[in-house]
Amino acid sequence: xxxxxxxxxxxxxxxxxxxxxxxxxxxxxxxxxxxxxxxxxxxxxxxxxxxxxxxxxxxxxxxxxxxxxxxxxxxxxxxxxxxxxxxxxxxxxxxxxxxxxxxxxxxxxxxxxxxxxxxxxxxxxxxxxxxxxxxxxxxxxxxxxxxxxxxxxxxxxxxxxx
Amino acid sequence: xxxxxxxxxxxxxxxxxxxxxxxxxxxxxxxxxxxxxxxxxxxxxxxxxxxxxxxxxxxxxxxxxxxxxxxxxxxxxxxxxxxxxxxxxxxxxxxxxxxxxxxx
Numbered sequence: 001x002x003x004x005x006x007x008x009x010x011x012x013x014x015x016x017x018x019x020x021x022x023x024x025x026x027x028x029x030x031x032x033x034x035x036x037x038x039x040x041x042x043x044x045x046x047x048x049x050x051x052x053x054x055x056x057x058x059x060x061x062x063x064x065x066x067x068x069x070x071x072x073x074x075x076x077x078x079x080x081x082x083x084x085x086x087x088x089x090x091x092x093x094x095x096x097x098x099x100x101x102x103x104x105x106x107x108x109x110x111x112x113x114x115x116x117x118x119x120x121x122x123x124x125x126x127x128x129x130x131x132x133x134x135x136x137x138x139x140x141x142x143x144x145x146x147x148x149x150x151x152x153x154x155x156x157x158x159x160x161x162x
Numbered sequence: 163x164x165x166x167x168x169x170x171x172x173x174x175x176x177x178x179x180x181x182x183x184x185x186x187x188x189x190x191x192x193x194x195x196x197x198x199x200x201x202x203x204x205x206x207x208x209x210x211x212x213x214x215x216x217x218x219x220x221x222x223x224x225x226x227x228x229x230x231x232x233x234x235x236x237x238x239x240x241x242x243x244x245x246x247x248x249x250x251x252x253x254x255x256x257x258x259x260x261x262x263x264x265x266x
Contacts, residue, residue: 045210048210048234049206049207051188051234052191052206052209053206054206073203074203076205078205078207078208079173162173
């Protein structure tokens with residue numbers, strides 16, 4: 001979005017605020033923090049990143065958004081394989097827990113639906129919820145596979161390089 | 163039990179070198195970039211993790227600071243200097259052996 005002249009200025013739940021500005025003015029990065037941004041550790045980390053020249057835009061749960069002017073050089077939150085792998089591991093753990101939750105809710109709802117007598121199946125709430133949860137689980141599983149693939153590539157690279 | 167003879171990562175070695183004089187996070191990033199002639203650019207997230215590990219090992223220490231300050235400063239300790247010196251010896255050995263084999 002920044003390259004199109006829309007600069008992200010703040011974040012909230014289901015709310016992204018953009019302002020017009022010179023194209024490519026900022027580089028944005030998202031990180032899944034170890035602790036919630038409102039915790040002591042989370043605040044310490046955010047202060048550290050801000051002290052290093054980045055701007056904290058806000059968070060959605062543990063996902064923190066940062067940006068920095070591109071005129072100050074490239075902006076990355078991680079510069080070595082180990083810290084990238086640790087970040088991917090955090091994302092993977094989150095995705096796995098949501099995947100299991102969606103799968104269980106989906107299977108539970110479908111089981112409820114199909115356990116009803118045939119003539120009582122006119123109520124589609126359980127069927128709809130079950131299908132929706134299983135679809136979400138499938139989508140999350142795809143994301144999980146992509147994260148795992150990225151981790152495998154980085155681990156192979158670490159055998160040769162730091 | 164951790165093996166103290168293991169090679170340091172490039173990031174850790176440069177962080178230790180940069181902290182022979184006390185510096186805050188952004189100062190470390192700038193010093194490392196300057197020491198390496200612009201080749202090594204530490205990202206803030208990576209540096210934060212490395213500083214936490216070095217503090218745990220006692221190779222660096224945080225200087226007293228005000229709670230609200232974003233500029234927490236760190237400096238190398240005696241055990242950190244020993245680790246850096248050991249790494250220097252290891253690197254000298256690598257260069258010596260590399261030169262004798264590659265350049266004859």
